[in-house]
Amino acid sequence: MQLSRIAKLRTVLQENGLEALLVTNAFNRFYLTGFSGSAGYVLITGSKAYLLVDFRYTTQAAEQAAQFEIVEHAVKPMDTVKELLSGLGIRRIGFEQQDVTYGGYISYREQLGSIELVATDSLVENLRMVKDEQEIAVMQEAADLADRTFSHILGFIKPGVSERELAVELEMFMRRHGATSTSFETIVASGERSALPHGKASDRVLKWNEFVKFDFGALYKGYCSDITRTVVLGQPTEQHKKIYDIVREAQSYALEHIKPGMTGIEADALARGVIAKYGYADHFGHGLGHGLGLEIHEAPRLSKTGETVLAPGMMVTVEPGIYIPGFGGVRIEDDVVITEQGLRILTHSSKDLIVIN
Numbered sequence: 001m002q003l004s005r006i007a008k009l010r011t012v013l014q015e016n017g018l019e020a021l022l023v024t025n026a027f028n029r030f031y032l033t034g035f036s037g038s039a040g041y042v043l044i045t046g047s048k049a050y051l052l053v054d055f056r057y058t059t060q061a062a063e064q065a066a067q068f069e070i071v072e073h074a075v076k077p078m079d080t081v082k083e084l085l086s087g088l089g090i091r092r093i094g095f096e097q098q099d100v101t102y103g104g105y106i107s108y109r110e111q112l113g114s115i116e117l118v119a120t121d122s123l124v125e126n127l128r129m130v131k132d133e134q135e136i137a138v139m140q141e142a143a144d145l146a147d148r149t150f151s152h153i154l155g156f157i158k159p160g161v162s163e164r165e166l167a168v169e170l171e172m173f174m175r176r177h178g179a180t181s182t183s184f185e186t187i188v189a190s191g192e193r194s195a196l197p198h199g200k201a202s203d204r205v206l207k208w209n210e211f212v213k214f215d216f217g218a219l220y221k222g223y224c225s226d227i228t229r230t231v232v233l234g235q236p237t238e239q240h241k242k243i244y245d246i247v248r249e250a251q252s253y254a255l256e257h258i259k260p261g262m263t264g265i266e267a268d269a270l271a272r273g274v275i276a277k278y279g280y281a282d283h284f285g286h287g288l289g290h291g292l293g294l295e296i297h298e299a300p301r302l303s304k305t306g307e308t309v310l311a312p313g314m315m316v317t318v319e320p321g322i323y324i325p326g327f328g329g330v331r332i333e334d335d336v337v338i339t340e341q342g343l344r345i346l347t348h349s350s351k352d353l354i355v356i357n
């Protein structure tokens with residue numbers, strides 16, 4: 001798998017007129033090498049693939065990154081990069097502009113001397129957008145774990161329990177069932193707090209007859225899942241039911257109509273149109289979704305600025321919401337993979353309005 005990723009990256013380098021790329025981003029490093037250590041540099045040239053690590057990681061790197069030549073780097077890693085490049089006669093190298101700080105750039109320039117540094121933008125990230133079969137399989141497992149966690153937490157929702165206790169319970173469940181950690185800070189937002197799109201779990205205690213919104217995910221074998229479900233504790237009012245139904249309709253409509261060849265802007269507009277039809281356009285203030293994979297938020301974006309054209313293998317969330325300050329809010333979020341025909345949904349928790357009595 002790593003071999004084909006290196007081959008694809010080499011083609012990208014050729015297209016960009018680059019003989020070599022220095023990869024410093026940790027997610028990109030893992031993606032290209034399979035090496036899960038916390039530090040290291042990847043150097044890809046037309047003929048060579050090096051993984052530079054410090055003393056702590058030489059053994060682990062050799063085990064995990066079999067396709068790479070493992071090099072223990074000098075105290076100043078760029079000294080080793082310079083040496084390797086000089087040996088290959090390479091005078092010009094791409095670096096990842098989104099990852100290197102200004103200070104890092106200055107010191108790379110000093111240490112690399114006459115080797116020219118060329119800023120590149122998202123070369124590996126663009127490859128990462130389209131998931132391969134192996135990645136999709138792992139992400140399905142991460143999504144399954146999120147579904148099981150949601151079923152588990154339903155049994156703990158009752159008046160008097162705090163949002164924080166629910167968050168701890170669901171996080172423990174995910175850890176116990178194979179998650180490395182959560183994929184982001186767990187959101188449990190109840191009552192009027194459910195109107196906060198990103199209401200992190202607080203000490204607020206649940207009461208009868210209000211929304212409880214859960215947005216959480218597992219980091220599992222390096223990959224993220226991300227699911228949102230909103231339930232009602234006690235008796236839903238007409239307004240609870242009304243806004244829930246609109247969000248559900250908007251989400252279903254988007255799921256039925258998103259197709260490859262469409263831009264993120266067009267996908268976003270599908271759900272936005274449904275919500276606007278009912279007069280709630282001003283209450284849906286975020287994008288429809290985001291790419292996810294090694295990172296919880298990655299390309300492509302389904303939003304008013306998401307110009308990327310959707311293609312089979314891209315993994316995105318579809319998560320419309322309506323938020324009414326002082327009352328509450330609803331979001332429904334699934335993880336989906338774009339297919340030749342449309343999309344396939346990875347998260348399967350029920351989207352009927354769940355009422356807990």
Ligand code: ZN
Pocket residue numbers: 215216226227228333
């Ligand atoms: Zn989410």
Ligand code: ZN
Pocket residue numbers: 226290317319333
């Ligand atoms: Zn999300």
